[in-house]
Amino acid sequence: MRPNGEPEIVAGVVPAGGSILEFGSGVGRVTHPLVERGYQVVAVDESAEMLACVRGAETIRARIQDVRLDRRFDAVMLASQLVQTAGEQDRRGLLDACARHVAPGGSVLIQWLPPERHDTWHAGQGRTEGDLTIELAAVEEVSPGLFNATMRCTYGAKVWTQSFASRRLTDEELSDALAESGLRLERFLTGDRTWVLAVPTG
Incomplete structure (x- = not known):
């Protein structure tokens, strides 16, 4: 699995x-x-x-x-x-x-x-599957219940980042x-x- x-x-x-x-x-x-x-x-x-x-x-x-x-x-x-x-x-x-x-x-x-999982959210969390690595590069609670975060996706030699807000x-x-x-x-x-x-x- x-x-x-x-x-x-x-x-x-x-x-x-x-x-x-x-x-x-x-x-x-x-x-x-x-x-x-x-x-x-x-x-x-x-x-x-x-x-x-x-x-x-x-x-x-x-x-x-x-x-x-x-x-x-x-x-x-x-x-x-x-x-x-x-x-x-x-x-x-x-x-x-x-x-x-x-x-x-x-x-x-x-x-x-x-x-309850938002309370344990922190930069550095991630996973690797084969050539793909997904990592939470940064996260900050900017107001009660609202978080700004950036995910980093590495696939072989390619790297993408995506910043988003999470409620x-x-x-x-x-x-x-x-x-x-x-x-x-x-x-x-x-x-x-x-x-x-x-x-x-x-």
Whole structure:
């Protein structure tokens, strides 16, 4: 099993051979093992350079909020705690994109940082998988519950950094945000509660 177990998490929810829309795919750290398992993956990212590293999946360069495909998927994935973007409007746009692309009876898999985990967030945290290293290069609480952070991604000889704001959300706030986009928090998929399963309410 891989350190974060994303392929195993997905396999526990999505039928074999199913279709997956992966938002924020990056260089394909999760995409590639999903393709190897036989899933039909569409990988979306804003970085053309990162998408150039993705193999075996259809790729789309776009802002997640702007994606409007004429199809729905067995599962939509929103990883990297993107749901905790600081602005409510941005968060709504991300969740709306998930909701309009998930098939009836399908699943939305969301990675988030539970409120208690923000208290242990610190620079230097990270992981290495093969040629890919992801590290929290810097983090600062700039106001109560609002953090500015920078992630560093190293893939072979290539290095990318991304700065972002992260809002501490309670379970209730997450549930409410999902409901506004027509999704329901079904259950937590991992013991550390960092992966959430949401389903369409309609």
